[in-house]
Amino acid sequence: MQEPSAEPQGRRDRSNDDPFLRYARRFDRPIGDVPDALRSSRAAPADIARTLGLPAAAVEGPATFFADFTATRGARHVRVCAAAACFAATAGTHVAEVEAALGVHAGSRSEDGSVSLQAVRCLGYCFSGPAALDGVDALAGPGLAAQLGGSAPRTSPPIPVACDTGVPVVTAGLLGGSQPWSVWPGVAASANPEDVLAEVEAAQLRGRGGAGFRAAAKWRAALEHPAPRVVVANGDEGDPGSYADRLLMEEDPHRVLEGLALACFAVGAATGIVFVRSEYPRAAARLREAVAQARTAGHLGPDAAGSGFSLGLHVVEGAGSYVSGEETALLNGLAGLRGVVRSRPPFPTGRGLHGRPTVVNNVETLSAVPWIVQHGGAAYAALGTADEAGTVLACLSERFRRPGAYEVEIGTPVRRIVDDLGGGLRDGATLRALQIGGPLGGFLGPEDLDIPLSDDALSKHGAALGHAGIVAFDDRLTGGQVLQNLWDFAAEESCGQCSPCRVGSWRGRGLAERPDGPAVSRERGEVLRTMAAGSLCAFGRRVPAAVQSLARVYGLAGWTP
Template sequence: MPVSPWADKWDAAVGRPDTVVVANGDEGDPGSYADRLLMEEDPERVLAGLALACFACGARRGIVLVRSEYPKAMARLRQEVERATEAGDLALSAEEAGPRPFVEIVEGAGSYVAGEETALIARLEGARGCARPRPPYPTDHGLWDMPTVVNNVETLAAVPWIVAHGGASYARRGVPHETGTKLVCLSERFARPGAYEAELGTPVGEIVTRFGGGLKDGGEPVALQIGGPLGGFLAGTALDVPLTTAALAEHGAALGHAGMVAFDTAVDPHALLRHIWEFAADESCGACSPCRIGTRRGLALARGRTGPGESYEQLARLMGEASLCAFGRRVPAAVRSLARAYGPSLEAWDR
């Protein structure tokens, strides 16, 4: 059975003193609300997964960072921490922690890029939420220079089921190299919007039709955005792609949080292009020049009437190769996938 990336993180931290496990609930992708639902509706499962991760890593302390726009999730988690502490399932303080960890609930700062793990750690330290160079990796030098494991809320919420039923049972779902399931959030343009649990490997088109019921009013999707604003786009006529990281990457998209936003003929592709660059320019943390300057330059080109021009190819290559974190590197790829999804109307941006 393939080893998961989060298992690699746990292995890197095992046996290291003062390890901290952080649950990343700073869900910043527009169109995705899976983490919010888990924290609001099943906080016990989220905290159980965090406690199990702490036990596996030998960590005495766990932290849940919750997006500031999620006050209900914050309240539910704090209530559950209080209940679990009174029941003896969690430690009352860091000094009393051992196999039962001490768990804190911390409010996030609301920045999109603060969901990146090094920016998240900077935020927890009281600094500005900016990405940091790697190496060193958080499992070597993370929060307050302590070994730190950062896992998504959805990842941790799956751990109790895996422990109860066994890894082999979980691995029977999905496909051989990407096992398990994924919560997929479908936007309001679908006939049945909402959050659905789908096995990895399920064709995207099947999720659109079987779960989402297609688009409202019988409309046809011209393009489908997957994995957040920088995840990427698929053409509405090419939705037979399996829902896996590898398959989506082959089409210029990314799995990410797997949220899906559908666009029909009423959407102007040039307006959508400008929106991507506006989002990127607004949310860039500014820690590196390729992203800070590149997103502003890209936005200026997108707002222009003459198209991107020859300089855009160099700009896209610079951002994709030299940006400090995945945010800046993903912007040109997202734009490229949008251009491919819409074809001739945006072909000048397919560079």
């Protein structure tokens, strides 16, 4: 199919549409417009292609990659979380209980097609697990199976949030510190893009999505390439134990959008996109409402806030993929391709979405930008440590006495977060291990709690800050069970783009089930070395480090490279 030679009259600029499952920019409709019945059909790719006016081959590849399309679906579709925090909450028993309550096994549907069950990894209810999505309705807490079976009241508790710094930054709106859209109008009226960029640079703001790259450096890299440019707010938070992005997108969506608007202004991007994981349906709905309200208020549009600057913000939902949180995989998904990682260079700041210079920043990162611009970069840089400035939302899992999202300064001792803020473990349970930063982060033992919560300090103990989610495991679970859950995650969520990770994650999963011995230990070491050295992205490279830190904490033999 050839690219149309001219844009039909009256049609808006398609580069500003919700672009998920876009193929070479040839259609206008987002994946959310595709009827759910098509998603559950065996002929879904062909039907979707027909609906969108695309060749079937353009849809077949992406549709067979994303879990939302490959999952078996009944009239009622339930997604139950099997990730680390929910696994720790019930010692892994809740999935079988849900299967019994619904009369269907995970990965299948009932004979009459009335109900189907899908095991997924993280729904953002780590503070009140176990959790499930019944359609778009979220359920969480004790008695999940009874809730789904209709014999208990349904509960969907709000995320508890608090600030330990005395200076709320990303939680300013949540805790009454400031109103959203209080910074952007003034910037749009009197500032220039370099003013915004300079404050973010002075703040030493680093990305909160896991990699920790300096935000201003990424913005400047995009400015080295000609417009049009794009900024993407990455809300594809999938690390089990982290729900900071869900909190911000659901409870303070205007601040997320304001941070995105300021980033667009700084890099001269007329288009901003918030990419939301499909496991967060309420977040997507709240953001769409906020975009419409911001447009009505004049904050967006061809003359945004009276600045003469054209700005359009859009919300796009994913379709079930952990690796799509990696920036190049995310951009592939937005462009209508399989959500796999790209080789770099070229980097997205030079050649990103549809070949345009693209900045991808995590939602929490962008939510700090309005405060930084309002109070000055120096004020933000004064928080945290000399090498890692600012604050982070540390998320505590259900096993804590006081679970929730706590904004703390980088460098706060883990013990303060676990004992003073979290109150230790509930029900007098004994702490056995902490998983910090998700499955690509690492594990700490009870003797490691005096370590500062910073990337530098954690890396010296085989862990990483990541999204700063903290999942507690008590002594109901053995090290072998926790290890198996980690390998299950790796095997299920590897995008399959490179063989070291695609094959290694499945071999690691199988080797975790085998008894220790010299031959098994050698094979395990080979798998870890190959994944660490040969994987294309941080997913495959970090899994071995996480496995080794877990083995150290639990004293598991046979897992050294």
